[in-house]
Amino acid sequence: DGGITQSPKYLFRKEGQNVTLSCEQNLNHDAMYWYRQDPGQGLRLIYYSQIVNDFQKGDIAEGYSVSREKKESFPLTVTSAQKNPTAFYLCASTWDRNPKNIQYFGAGTRLSVL
Amino acid sequence: KQEVTQIPAALSVPEGENLVLNCSFTDSAIYNLQWFRQDPGKGLTSLLLIQSSQREQTSGRLNASLDKSSGRSTLYIAASQPGDSATYLCAVNTNAGKSTFGDGTTLTVKP
Numbered sequence: 001d002g003g004i005t006q007s008p009k010y011l012f013r014k015e016g017q018n019v020t021l022s023c024e025q026n027l028n029h030d031a032m033y034w035y036r037q038d039p040g041q042g043l044r045l046i047y048y049s050q051i052v053n054d055f056q057k058g059d060i061a062e063g064y065s066v067s068r069e070k071k072e073s074f075p076l077t078v079t080s081a082q083k084n085p086t087a088f089y090l091c092a093s094t095w096d097r098n099p100k101n102i103q104y105f106g107a108g109t110r111l112s113v114l
Numbered sequence: 115k116q117e118v119t120q121i122p123a124a125l126s127v128p129e130g131e132n133l134v135l136n137c138s139f140t141d142s143a144i145y146n147l148q149w150f151r152q153d154p155g156k157g158l159t160s161l162l163l164i165q166s167s168q169r170e171q172t173s174g175r176l177n178a179s180l181d182k183s184s185g186r187s188t189l190y191i192a193a194s195q196p197g198d199s200a201t202y203l204c205a206v207n208t209n210a211g212k213s214t215f216g217d218g219t220t221l222t223v224k225p
Contacts, residue, residue: 106157
């Protein structure tokens with residue numbers, strides 16, 4: 001089955017800890033995105049990548065970091081600098097950044113602070 | 115800066131009723147608009163994508179309209195069913211590929 005896999009489904013972070021959320025896609029898409037969703041709100045863009053070894057900051061990149069070493073993978077690290085990390089994190093991908101293309105989403109990772 | 119508003123935030127209807135969800139945006143310079151469905155604790159599923167040059171798109175019981183000049187889109191759901199219960203989000207996209215999402219409307223269809 002083609003799709004986007006996010007893991008883990010639930011993640012807990014201790015104070016001062018960095019945690020990494022995984023996003024893998026087998027759709028052969030070039031562009032990948034990370035969004036944050038807070039309760040009752042829409043999605044806000046954290047980072048996006050249009051091609052391997054390249055990524056750009058979105059609207060709320062502070063306290064987060066990403067890498068894109070492989071086309072299939074776009075992991076997100078929530079660093080200790082992110083003071084309010086509790087949220088639902090969604091990964092998405094498209095063929096490229098052309099807005100004609102529909103975004104496909106993973107099932108999300110819910111991050112909570114212990 | 116583009117702002118997207120969805121009203122109402124929540125809606126509860128009896129099964130079988132036709133309903134309309136609203137999405138408004140402040141900057142009419144959009145490339146297209148997309149409606150998504152989100153089930154609790156899950157990712158987003160694309161329902162309809164409507165280009166800025168189009169007036170409406172239909173898929174089954176769903177019909178999305180777009181009035182770019184007034185900054186409005188509606189999602190019409192005919193003959194609603196309990197399985198339609200979910201949160202519906204709209205997103206407007208620029209020609210640079212940037213998406214701005216609304217906060218969503220949570221729909222409950224009661225049997």
